[in-house]
Amino acid sequence: MSNLFIINSSPFSRKDVEECFTRCFDLMAMEAMREEERTGLIFIQNAVVAAKRGNAFERELFTLHRLNVMLYVLKPDARARGITSEQLIPVFREVDMEEFVELIMEEFDKVATWT
Amino acid sequence: MAKKVLILVRKGPYGTVHTTDAFRSISGLSVFGLQVSALFSDDGVYTLMKNQEPSGILMGPLDKGLKPLKDFGAKIYVTRECLQMRGISEEEIEDVCDRIIERSDAVTLLRDSDVVIPY
Numbered sequence: 527m528s529n530l531f532i533i534n535s536s537p538f539s540r541k542d543v544e545e546c547f548t549r550c551f552d553l554m555a556m557e558a559m560r561e562e563e564r565t566g567l568i569f570i571q572n573a574v575v576a577a578k579r580g581n582a583f584e585r586e587l588f589t590l591h592r593l594n595v596m597l598y599v600l601k602p603d604a605r606a607r608g609i610t611s612e613q614l615i616p617v618f619r620e621v622d623m624e625e626f627v628e629l630i631m632e633e634f635d636k637v638a639t640w641t
Numbered sequence: 642m643a644k645k646v647l648i649l650v651r652k653g654p655y656g657t658v659h660t661t662d663a664f665r666s667i668s669g670l671s672v673f674g675l676q677v678s679a680l681f682s683d684d685g686v687y688t689l690m691k692n693q694e695p696s697g698i699l700m701g702p703l704d705k706g707l708k709p710l711k712d713f714g715a716k717i718y719v720t721r722e723c724l725q726m727r728g729i730s731e732e733e734i735e736d737v738c739d740r741i742i743e744r745s746d747a748v749t750l751l752r753d754s755d756v757v758i759p760y
Contacts, residue, residue, distance in 0.1 A: 575687060607655065
């Protein structure tokens with residue numbers, strides 16, 4: 527089973543983004559025992575700011591990456607906010623709209639939005 | 642003496658009308674002879690980012706609206722702490738700020754303003 531979490535709020539304005547990170551840590555701790563499980567996080571809209579290098583949540587994101595959580599950021603939303611590929615934390619994969627749809631429809635079994 | 646108005650921009654630039662409304666207030670109030678300042682803090686600091694390309698989300702770039710605000714005589718301030726927390730360096734923001742200020746200066750700015758309009 528695989529889970530994709532969609533995050534659309536800035537982690538600096540909404541506490542629920544941190545809550546999502548915590549739930550992911552819990553989930554990964556459980557899934558460590560079942561290797562077929564997989565979790566992904568995609569940051570869209572105002573949440574893309576979490577992917578910028580040097581921000582206060584960078585350490586949590588590196589930890590999630592080490593726990594094999596896949597981290598994605600929606601490219602058009604990042605570009606809109608002046609965040610270039612070079613400015614991204616290197617654990618992120620940039621996806622365009624088509625790839626975002628593929629993640630939802632093909633790559634992950636379940637999708638949940640944190641709003 | 643002209644009244645001092647402070648426009649406080651705390652929200653991210655896209656996804657809501659808050660920032661565009663703040664820009665309208667700054668330009669509108671400036672032409673009426675008021676002494677207008679804008680303080681970008683919290684997620685409002687992203688408004689100052691260089692190289693905004695919002696064509697992919699079908700919006701116009703807000704960073705291009707910053708220099709015209711200066712032409713209206715508005716003073717622009719940004720809080721250092723908010724930039725640092727977000728990993729934004731001085732080189733990554735548009736060169737429109739009169740000053741990058743500390744939290745204590747922001748408090749002084751708020752206290753010394755006759756009117757504060759938050760967005």
